[in-house]
Amino acid sequence: MKALIFDGSLQIKEVPDPQPVGREVLIKVLISSVCNTDLEIIQGYMGFTGIPGHEFVGEVVTPGRPLTGRLVVGEINCPCNNCYLCKTGRSTHCPNRSVLGIYQHAGVFADFVVLPEENLHPIPENLDPQSAVFTEPLAAAVEIFDQLRVRPSEKVFIFGAGKLGLLISQVFRLNGCDYQTYDPNLVKVNKALEMGLNALPLSSLTPSDKAEACVDCTGKAIGISTAMAHLYPRGCLVLKTTIAKPENIDLNQIVINEFTIAGSRCGPFKPALNLLSQKLVNPNPMITRIFKFHDIVEAFDYAAKPETIKVLIEH
Amino acid sequence: MKALIFDGSLQIKEVPDPQPVGREVLIKVLISSVCNTDLEIIQGYMGFTGIPGHEFVGEVVTPGRPLTGRLVVGEINCPCNNCYLCKTGRSTHCPNRSVLGIYQHAGVFADFVVLPEENLHPIPENLDPQSAVFTEPLAAAVEIFDQLRVRPSEKVFIFGAGKLGLLISQVFRLNGCDYQTYDPNLVKVNKALEMGLNALPLSSLTPSDKAEACVDCTGKAIGISTAMAHLYPRGCLVLKTTIAKPENIDLNQIVINEFTIAGSRCGPFKPALNLLSQKLVNPNPMITRIFKFHDIVEAFDYAAKPETIKVLIEH
Numbered sequence: 367m368k369a370l371i372f373d374g375s376l377q378i379k380e381v382p383d384p385q386p387v388g389r390e391v392l393i394k395v396l397i398s399s400v401c402n403t404d405l406e407i408i409q410g411y412m413g414f415t416g417i418p419g420h421e422f423v424g425e426v427v428t429p430g431r432p433l434t435g436r437l438v439v440g441e442i443n444c445p446c447n448n449c450y451l452c453k454t455g456r457s458t459h460c461p462n463r464s465v466l467g468i469y470q471h472a473g474v475f476a477d478f479v480v481l482p483e484e485n486l487h488p489i490p491e492n493l494d495p496q497s498a499v500f501t502e503p504l505a506a507a508v509e510i511f512d513q514l515r516v517r518p519s520e521k522v523f524i525f526g527a528g529k530l531g532l533l534i535s536q537v538f539r540l541n542g543c544d545y546q547t548y549d550p551n552l553v554k555v556n557k558a559l560e561m562g563l564n565a566l567p568l569s570s571l572t573p574s575d576k577a578e579a580c581v582d583c584t585g586k587a588i589g590i591s592t593a594m595a596h597l598y599p600r601g602c603l604v605l606k607t608t609i610a611k612p613e614n615i616d617l618n619q620i621v622i623n624e625f626t627i628a629g630s631r632c633g634p635f636k637p638a639l640n641l642l643s644q645k646l647v648n649p650n651p652m653i654t655r656i657f658k659f660h661d662i663v664e665a666f667d668y669a670a671k672p673e674t675i676k677v678l679i680e681h
Numbered sequence: 682m683k684a685l686i687f688d689g690s691l692q693i694k695e696v697p698d699p700q701p702v703g704r705e706v707l708i709k710v711l712i713s714s715v716c717n718t719d720l721e722i723i724q725g726y727m728g729f730t731g732i733p734g735h736e737f738v739g740e741v742v743t744p745g746r747p748l749t750g751r752l753v754v755g756e757i758n759c760p761c762n763n764c765y766l767c768k769t770g771r772s773t774h775c776p777n778r779s780v781l782g783i784y785q786h787a788g789v790f791a792d793f794v795v796l797p798e799e800n801l802h803p804i805p806e807n808l809d810p811q812s813a814v815f816t817e818p819l820a821a822a823v824e825i826f827d828q829l830r831v832r833p834s835e836k837v838f839i840f841g842a843g844k845l846g847l848l849i850s851q852v853f854r855l856n857g858c859d860y861q862t863y864d865p866n867l868v869k870v871n872k873a874l875e876m877g878l879n880a881l882p883l884s885s886l887t888p889s890d891k892a893e894a895c896v897d898c899t900g901k902a903i904g905i906s907t908a909m910a911h912l913y914p915r916g917c918l919v920l921k922t923t924i925a926k927p928e929n930i931d932l933n934q935i936v937i938n939e940f941t942i943a944g945s946r947c948g949p950f951k952p953a954l955n956l957l958s959q960k961l962v963n964p965n966p967m968i969t970r971i972f973k974f975h976d977i978v979e980a981f982d983y984a985a986k987p988e989t990i991k992v993l994i995e996h
Contacts, residue, residue, distance in 0.1 A: 451914060459914030459938065513939070590932060599766060599774030608933045615930045617905060618923045620944035623774065624828070627942040629935035 368659070369417045369476035372408055376663050381417075383478050390480040391431050393424035393438065398474045398679045399499045400669040402529065402585060404467070408666065412469055419475035420467040421502045423495040431483065438486040439501040441635055442466040458632045475662060477681065487635050490643040496656075499678060500533070500649035501638045507533040508641070509633025510604050511541070516579060518542035523575075525593050526583040527554040527565055529652065529676050530606060534581055535563045536647045546577075553673045561651050571596065582606060587613045590627075599623040604630050652676045684732045684791035685977050687723055692978065696732075698793050705795040706746050708739035708753065713789045713994045714814045715984040717844065717900060719782070723981065727784055734790035735782040736817045738810040746798065753801040754816040755794075756950055757781040773947045790977060792996065802950050805958035811971075814993060815848070815964035816953045822848040823956070824948025825919050826856070831894060833857035838890075840908050841898040842869040842880055844967065844991055845921060849896055850878045851962045861892075868988045876966050886911065897921060902928045905942075914938040919945050967991045 371379045386392050399421040407414045420442045426433040445452050445460035452460050466481065467473020489498040507530065516522065520543050524535050527549035535558060538545040549555050550568040558565030573595070580593035583606040590613070593603050605627055620627060641647040656678045657665035669677040686694045701707050714736040722729045735757045741748040760767050760775035767775050781796065782788020804813040822845065831837065835858050839850050842864035850873065853860040864870050865883040873880030888910070895908035898921040905928070908918050920942055935942065956962040971993045972980035984992040 456914055513941075587932075599771055605932065605936050608936050613930065613932055615928065615932070617920065617928055617930070617944075620942065621920050621923050621946055622944070624944045624946055626828075626944070627935065629932075629937070629939045629941070631936055631939055 367477035369472075370419070370662050371416065372418050373415045376408055376666060378660065378662065381476075384472055384476075384480045386428055386480045389482040389484065391426050391428040391433065391483055391486070393422075393440070393479050393481060393486075394427050395422050395424045395474050395476060395479055395681045396437070397495045397499050397681065398422040400665060400677045400679070401503065405666070405670055407468065414468060417472040417474075417476050418467045419473035420465070421499055422474035422479070423489065423498045424474070424479065426486065427478075433483065433486055433488060436488045437495065437498070438488050439498055439635065439639070440466065440481045440487070441485040441632075442468065442502065443632065444471055444482055444485065475659075475679065487639060490639060493639070493643040496653065496678060497642050497649055498639075500647075500652070500676075501635055501642065502632075503530060504533050504537075504638040504642065504647060504649070505633035505635050506530060506606070506631065507537045507633065508637045509630050510534065510581065511537065512634060513628055513630055514579075514602060514604070516541055516543060520544070520578040521576075522546070522579045522581070523548060523577040523593070523596055524581045524583065525549075525568075525589055526581075526585065526607075527551070527558045527563075528583065528585060531581075531583045532558060532561065532563070532652055532675065533647065533649070534583055534606070535565070536561075537641070538581075539563065540641070540646055551672060554675075557651070557675060561648070568592075577601065579604070585609075590615065594619055594625065597623070597625060600625070602626040602628060604628050606630055649676075653678055656680055682792035683974070684787075685734070686731065687733050688730045691723055691981060693975065696791075699787055699795045701743055701795045704797045704799065706741050706743040706748065706798055706801070708737075708755070708794050708796060708801075709742050710737050710739045710789050710791060710794055710996045711752070712810045712814050712996065713737040715980060715992045715994070716818065720981070720985055722783065729783060732787040732789075732791050733782045734788035735780070736814055737789035737794070738804065738813045739789070739794065741801070742793075748798065748801055748803060751803045752810065752813070753803050754813055754950065754954070755781065755796045755802070756800040756947075757783065757817065758947065759786055759797055759800065790974075790994070802954060805954060808954070808958040811968065811993060812957050812964055813954075815962075815967075815991075816950055816957065817947075818845060819848050819852075819953040819957065819962060819964070820948035820950050821845060821921070821946065822852045822948065823952045824945050825849065825896065826852065827949055828943055828945055829894075829917060829919070831856055831858060835859070835893040836891075837861070837894045837896070838863060838892040838908070838911055839896045839898065840864075840883075840904055841896075841900060841922075842866070842873045842878075843898065843900060846896075846898045847873060847876065847878070847967055847990065848962065848964070849898055849921070850880070851876075852956070853896075854878065855956070855961055866987060869990075872966070872990060876963070883907075892916065894919070900924075905930065909934055909940065912938070912940060915940070917941040917943060919943050921945055964991075968993055971995055
């Protein structure tokens with residue numbers, strides 16, 4: 367099959383088809399999308415080499431299985447199902463897991479991919495594949511509500527109107543709360559406004575503007591201190607940003623103001639599919655451009671531009 | 682009256698008696714104790730000058746008030762009762778507040794002090810003043826349970842067996858959970874063991890030892906990274922340590938492991954008085970030495986020694 371290989375540089379190569387083992391099934395990839403993690407991987411994140419990519423919609427092609435012939439999305443963590451964390455409902459944190467296109471598991475930027483059957487969710491009939499490919503990042507947005515109680519009567523600030531920020535903003539809008547999304551980039555602010563979201567340039571934020579909950583999805587080291595500066599005492603800061611190196615944080619501010627800082631990562635697919643299929647979250651305006659698979663190296667360059675929201679790949 | 686004055690150096694001076702204003706009453710201080718914050722104040726913390734001290738038991742001496750003649754302890758924050766934070770149950774975070782012996786309010790290391798009546802709690806009949814003086818630090822321990830749900834079936838690590846660590850350990854013991862207190866100082870570990878607490882030298886902790894909740898009350902910058910290294914994914918770290926300067930923190934670990942970091946400060950007096958008066962928390966073994974007020978400068982030196990737990994002052 368054809369696959370995008372990262373081994374220090376990125377190129378399409380001819381490689382053997384993956385072989386499903388045990389509970390795995392073979393999936394023909396139909397559509398995929400480029401995530402920030404993919405961009406970080408080609409900068410050396412996780413020391414990954416091989417086929418990257420973890421956001422996809424595909425068709426199960428292994429014959430004789432319950433999902434054979436169905437269009438599916440797939441959870442990216444492949445846990446051992448046997449350790450303490452798996453047995454206590456934290457399989458996405460299993461220390462023995464592989465992670466699709468990120469850690470010890472070949473990814474979706476290829477003709478075919480294998481995943482365990484239990485990772486797969488058939489996409490509802492009325493959900494088009496171009497929307498369904500947003501299930502994984504939308505699940506990461508929904509994760510915030512799986513972790514915390516967000517009161518609809520609270521004021522919320524979301525820092526960052528990138529891919530994840532736009533999905534998070536949509537999920538907060540559904541909560542009914544008074545949310546406000548900030549970004550320094552006017553193109554992103556305008557995109558958010560176009561989508562009917564409450565968005566403002568970061569420069570319009572004054573020191574006295576404060577919220578009961580802040581979400582940092584800036585992807586930048588400065589994000590956490592900006593958010594802390596605009597959080598009421600006893601407020602909660604959700605941290606989505608991962609950055610390359612340890613950062614200086616004023617821990618005293620956390621103690622004195624009794625802030626809660628909640629790290630947040632992968633989330634649940636089922637509610638994300640519910641929101642997409644019921645058209646309560648609309649990801650389509652976030653699609654900046656769709657590339658054919660043979661142009662995927664160019665698609666990576668395009669995805670890295672500051673004004674690009676989401677790049678999709680047709681296989 | 683006689684009062685301990687900090688104005689760059691510490692000395693007992695003759696000063697005018699404080700004059701109660703509005704809802705304030707005059708309190709004759711009977712016993713006080715030296716807190717780490719007092720030791721930090723004489724190093725320049727908060728830029729405080731004047732009479733330090735905030736842990737006390739006293740007798741209300743203003744005539745004709747509901748509490749006249751009663752022995753009381755007192756909450757240290759004097760809020761405006763009028764701002765957004767006061768009106769939303771966060772008066773300990775009121776931006777307009779003064780703080781007894783810490784910020785714009787003369788403290789208890791003196792013959793007399795004034796505090797608003799609503800800050801005062803009469804001590805129960807069966808509670809001796811030497812135990813009651815621990816109400817304020819015990820309230821800070823209880824605050825953890827006001828902020829978080831701690832499941833009795835969880836494993837908890839407490840880092841630090843100092844003043845606050847010993848009180849926090851006692852409160853966790855009452856929860857029924859499998860807690861373990863660690864300190865690098867063997868004198869403190871032995872004191873904890875003497876008190877019937879689960880304590881071990883920090884050196885006995887191995888990299889695979891993990892807990893669902895960790896409390897950092899080490900008072901040291903290294904505390905948060907130690908605690909994070911021994912926390913299960915999705916675990917909660919309670920931060921009690923305030924340190925002088927911003928510290929390098931690996932934020933990625935917070936996001937990847939979905940840790941919750943909860944800053945924690947002053948707490949509720951009522952449950953602390955309940956626990957003390959019902960002898961469920963016993964602070965007496967923590968009293969290292971009792972000084973007379975005229976020796977309070979020496980008491981500060983003594984309180985700063987690493988092996989000292991708690992120093993009390995008889996007025």
